[in-house]
Amino acid sequence: MIHLTEDPRPETGHFWSLFLRPIVSRTGHPAGRIIDIELRGAELRSFLLFYRFRLIRLPANMVANLNDLQKKSALLLKDEPYYTLLGRIVYDAEGKRLGRVKHLYQIDHTNEFESFLVKKGIFSRTRLIEREKIQVSKKGILLGP
Amino acid sequence: MQSDPIITSDDILGRDAVDPEGEFLGIVMKLHVDRSQKTLVGITIDQGFMKPDLFIGIDYIEKFGVDAVFLNRIPFEKYIGLMVYASDGRVVGTVEKVRADGGSIQTIEVRWKRGEAETSSEIPARAIEEIGTSVILKKGFYTKKIESD
Numbered sequence: 001m002i003h004l005t006e007d008p009r010p011e012t013g014h015f016w017s018l019f020l021r022p023i024v025s026r027t028g029h030p031a032g033r034i035i036d037i038e039l040r041g042a043e044l045r046s047f048l049l050f051y052r053f054r055l056i057r058l059p060a061n062m063v064a065n066l067n068d069l070q071k072k073s074a075l076l077l078k079d080e081p082y083y084t085l086l087g088r089i090v091y092d093a094e095g096k097r098l099g100r101v102k103h104l105y106q107i108d109h110t111n112e113f114e115s116f117l118v119k120k121g122i123f124s125r126t127r128l129i130e131r132e133k134i135q136v137s138k139k140g141i142l143l144g145p
Numbered sequence: 146m147q148s149d150p151i152i153t154s155d156d157i158l159g160r161d162a163v164d165p166e167g168e169f170l171g172i173v174m175k176l177h178v179d180r181s182q183k184t185l186v187g188i189t190i191d192q193g194f195m196k197p198d199l200f201i202g203i204d205y206i207e208k209f210g211v212d213a214v215f216l217n218r219i220p221f222e223k224y225i226g227l228m229v230y231a232s233d234g235r236v237v238g239t240v241e242k243v244r245a246d247g248g249s250i251q252t253i254e255v256r257w258k259r260g261e262a263e264t265s266s267e268i269p270a271r272a273i274e275e276i277g278t279s280v281i282l283k284k285g286f287y288t289k290k291i292e293s294d
Contacts, residue, residue, distance in 0.1 A: 025278075028277040029278040076230065091161075095210010139166040141167055
């Protein structure tokens with residue numbers, strides 16, 4: 001039997017050890033790379049991420065393994081960040097392809113969103129869909145009836 | 146069209162194949178028909194460039210939608226090549242094989258580097274925390290080294 005031992009000493013580093021470190025969501029979806037951090041005094045408040053040519057601010061309390069980070073390991077999130085839904089394909093209950101998620105309407109500064117915009121092509125109209133209509137959102141998005 | 150119970154090959158071929166997680170698997174390229182029974186027995190999905198075609202039996206098809214064919218089972222072949230992370234975020238390796246029994250995963254074989262050499266390890270399904278775009282393992286797992294034949 002092989003036991004993959006965990007180094008009991010968490011990594012102690014500096015900004016450059018976190019720079020460009022990948023962040024992975026709870027389901028293993030790539031959620032961006034760290035390009036900056038926000039400190040308030042000695043407290044780490046948030047990360048600035050580069051994700052699909054966008055800059056996203058992610059609260060540090062969403063990271064699950066921040067206190068036992070190993071060298072070169074990815075940062076794992078406790079939940080699925082809402083912005084990872086961008087670009088996903090949306091199908092309705094009848095199997096009609098509605099397009100891809102173009103924008104999410106975030107609720108205040110939380111990880112929740114109330115609705116999102118879907119667009120099929122360059123010349124197609126944008127459709128607004130309420131969050132409650134989502135039935136499955138693991139890889140693609142499937143809407144309920 | 147949606148109310149009509151009879152559909153043609155035009156309504157199926159060229160449509161997206163979507164698994165229960167909402168993931169786009171490929172395009173339906175072929176229909177398989179039993180010559181003696183005169184029934185549809187499955188479809189073949191083109192997964193894209195340099196990927197093998199995937200045959201899906203009719204029992205694994207949930208419904209034929211307007212633009213997509215929905216499956217009722219996740220094809221485990223799609224987990225091959227996924228990155229595997231330990232609970233602390235370390236990259237363990239990549240999925241090489243998936244062993245399933247009766248529609249559920251039993252073990253996954255992970256290829257990982259040990260120094261300069263590459264080796265494989267078998268990870269039981271109970272050690273897996275989450276499988277999505279990557280595989281995340283539970284804290285404190287054990288792997289059984291696969292002996293090469």
